[in-house]
Every structure is written in structure tokens, then in C-alpha cells.
Amino acid sequence: MSRLLQALFGRLPIGWLQLTHSRTRFAAALAGVAFANVLVFVQLGIMQSMATATLTPYGFFRADVMISAPDANAMAEGGNVARQWMLQAMAHPEVTSGMGLFLANVNWQRAGEGLSLTTFGIDPAQPEFLAPELAAKTAPLQMRMAGLLDRLARGLPRDEAAGIRPQAPLSFETSGQTLTLYDSFAGGGGFGGDGYMLVSDQTFLSLFPGRSSAAPDHILLRLRPGADPERVAAELRGLVSDKTLRIRSYAAAAQEDLSYQQTQRPTGVIFGFGVLIGVLVGIVIVYQVLSTDVADHMREYATFKAMGYGHRFFLGIVFEEALILGLLGFVPGALVGGGLLTLMGRITTLPLAVTPGMVLSVLAGTLVFSILSGAIATRRLAGADPADLF
């Protein structure tokens, strides 16, 4: 390492030699940086999983424009939308079809354990509104009280879920009715439920008799090929009589939902602060290590100043130390953080995983906070006065 750094800097790697002179202190410093990295990794992982969980249900459908109630900040929030607005919207020449989307949670009691399934009610006669994996499995939904189950739902044995087939359906009781599952699809547990279920709108209305077929939760629209969803959505806002409705392109609705979850929901804000606190902890730890190191070597630095070394040389030492701490602290931090996320993902079935983008962003963030700490620590170098050496 020493030789590599010497070749890299073209000088003795004083930062490295100083840091490694006291192995115990060096190990403690690396542990501190690694701890900050673990904090950031875990918080980022949870934020990332929230983003994945938020966008997962949008992936079940194929739509261009979504009409929602004025208070529908997220897919699972807000009031109902009158079906009449769908008919009005379909008067637009570029709208080819529309479908009401119903949404509510169904509770499945299994051996004393309750499963909360976010359940979508759709029109099985309009499979073009579904993702290909789902569209191919809509035939059984034509039957009453039939459903498709999320095989990745939390609390559901994987082999049991994977075994559900039209030839081997699985039935369960909910709200005093028997619901039969004929097939499965890949969803995954989220923050609002343990998994997903897909039923026909008629089955949905049987499960929730208080709901009306005239008032779905959202209205999905499909446009002619090549039509611009943003432009059509803007035109529909002028066309549909109820000006309070949220009429957005489907992609914009998904992004607004994500932004809402990350910036306005308490969970998103808390995890965002968690990342910030991790970064601050990292800055404080690296600053403390570097600042102490500069103070400990003040006489040596003053000697080097007397010998004719310039300020850039000292900055180089401090930044060398900052980068070494950042890089070497990152490795165990990433390993432990990744391990913790994997473990948490297994326990919670949330989509918790370390992604290459996360690794790169945490590495970049670590280097930035290390250099920032180094920059603050260099202020102490001014205290090295060579005249005091005599």
C-alpha cells in the first residue's frame, strides 16, 4: 500500500504512514467511518425499498393517463372518482379506452396470522390495461369470487403460493365469503400491505358491498399509439367538467406518488433524515480523526514548514488521510450495510437490497464527506508556526 501511494503521489505517503502508525487508533477510525456507512446504507436501502414498493403496483397496469380524486396523493389514498368522468374523457379523440380501477385491502386470516392484501378490482374483459404477466391470467377472473394472488406476499409460504394453479386453486374465507385463488403473480410486500391480489370489479364489489360500481378509486385511460400522454392529460383537464380532479399521465402519477412518499409521508422524511444523520456522523468522525491527527503532529508540520514545504503539501497529507479513511471505511461499511439490508429484506419481505447505484452513490457521498471533513480540519494547520520550534 505504501509503495502504491508513493508511486501515486510522487512523495512519501505521510498520511498513510501517520494513520497506520497507531493501528488501534486507525482501526477505531475505520470502524467509525464504516458505522456511518452502515447507517447511510440501511437508511438508503429502506428509502429505495419504499420507492420500489411505491412503484410496484403501477407496474401491474398499462395505462397512459390516470384520473384520480383531488386528495389522491398516492395510489392507495384519496376518495372515489365518478365513472361519468371516464365517459366524458373518452370523448377525446385520442382516448381509445378507459377502465375503472378499484382498490382496497382484504384481510386473510391464516392460522392465527392475518395477511393484509392490497386488492385491485379490474375489468377482466380489458386485459390491455394489465401488464403482460397478468393479462395472460385474467380468464379465471371472469368467474365470481375468483382472484390472482401475489406469490411474494409477506407471511405466505413460497411453495404454497407457487403451487396455486387453475388446476390447483386455493380458497380462503374473508368477510364471510369464500374467495378462490386460481393463479399467482410476482408482487412483493410493501409498506401498506403484505402483498397484492387481483380480482374482477364484480368480485371486488361483492367483497366490499359498500362500494359502488359507479365510483372506482381511479380511472385508467389508454390512448392511440403515438399520442403524448402529457399533452392529452392537459387537454382532458380542460375537457372534463370536474376541474378538481387530478388528471395526469400515468408516469407522472407514479412519480408524484413516489415524491409524496419520500418528502411528505412521515416514513419517507424519517428515512431521509436518517441518511442525513449518517452523513453528519461520518463528517464528525472523519473530522475528529483528522483534526486530532493534525494537532498531534503540529511540531512535525511546523518542522516541514521550516524546511520549505508549502501549504499544498499539508493539504495533500490531510486529504490523503481523508480519502484513505473514506475508502477503507467504505468497504466494511458496504459489506455490513449490505448484509443488514439482506437480512432485513428476508425478515420483512420488503424489497431491501444493495443496488450498484446505491453503492456508487454511498461511495461518492463517503468521499465527499471525507474531503469536506479534511477541508475543515486543514484550518488547524495554520497553528503550525515554525518560529515556535526554536
Next chain:
Amino acid sequence: MGDEDFPVQARALNYWFGRGEARKQALYDIDLRIARGSLTVLVGPSGSGKTTLLTLLGCLREVQQGLVILLGHELHGATPALATALRRRLGFIFQAHNLHESLTAAQNVMMGVQVLGRVDKARAQAAAAHVLGLLGLSERLDYLPANLSGGQKQRVAIARALVGNPELVLADEPTAALDRDSGANVVELLKRLGQARGTTTIMVTHDNRILDRADRILTLEDGRIVGDEARGG
């Protein structure tokens, strides 16, 4: 002899510490010219201004009043960049060794070469080993300061000051931590450098062994030069 034969010159040099009412004058009207290659010793009681003069001549303090010409450059109003560049042409030996605890003896000495610019590592190592050898430390090249005796550390510090072939050596009690033979060896080395390369040495010391080998002895009292004795050396 022209100005170039006197690498260090001072005229009407005054220096004060502090400001306002707490201001205290440390040097009064210092005039001196130090000949190239000579070994000059500064003596005087504690607080007489020897160290202050040494730091002014070594660009470690800013000249407040008067003239100091170091290696042909006027120091009054010198930019920090010029002061730093001039210090690279000097060798400093401090009373405390001030070795870097994380660097080996050879690496500490290499710092005296590295300051001169990007130098090939092998050449820097060879130069460091050579000077350490002259000071009797060939067997201690890879020792950390913590594993060296006080005298050995001081000799490493002397090697660090000399390895870059300085034009002027400024030393503060360099032999205080050395035994009789090592001290004599260091003085002989400085004398040889003066004769062979024209290296000038200004030294603060009370060591009589060095006074006997000095070319010139300047005595300071209360910030003034009160004695200037040329010796045969």
C-alpha cells in the same frame, strides 16, 4: 569581497514582540555580514535575542524594521512564496529533533530531499543513506524514532538538515544531546561542508568544543551585539 561572498547580511535590524503597551523590543540595530563557508557561533545569556535573530535570518519571522539580505534576497516585505523558496535552500537543526514519529530514520532524512521537488525515490534513498552513514547511523536506516536513542535522533535531524546540500545551516544547540565524539563529528562535518561546498553555518551554542572550532563568535546581550570575535577555527 562582493555581496555574493556574504550569504547573510543584516543592517539596522530591530525586532519587537507584542503590540501596543505590551510591545517589547528583542533586537536593537543589528548589523552583521556572515562570510560564505564560515562557521559562526552566537553566544549570550538566555533572552539575549540569539534565537530571535536566528529565526529572522531563516525567514521564519517577518522582518519588521531594518534590512536582511539572505542569499541575495531582501527579506523585508518578502512574499510567503519567496520565504518558502528561500527556506528550501537552508538547513535547520533544532534543539529538539522534531522527527516524524511515523517515518523511519531514512524517510525522515528523505523529507529533506523531497522538498526540493519530484526526486527519484532511489536517489533520495541513496542520498539519505549516505548522509546517515557520515553521521554513523548506517545500521539504523529503517528504525523509527521511537527505537533510537536521543543522540541518534539528533543525528538523524542533522542528516535531514544537510541532505539537501543547503547553502546556509541554522542550528540551535545542535550538539546538546550528543556525546563528545558524536558532537565533534558533527562539527567536523559542518566545517568540511563549509570548505568543500561553501556551506555557511550559524549556530547558537554554549558547547565549548564548538567555540574552539568556530570561525567567528558573536556575543549578544539584551538584543544587541556586544562582541564580535574572529577565530582561526
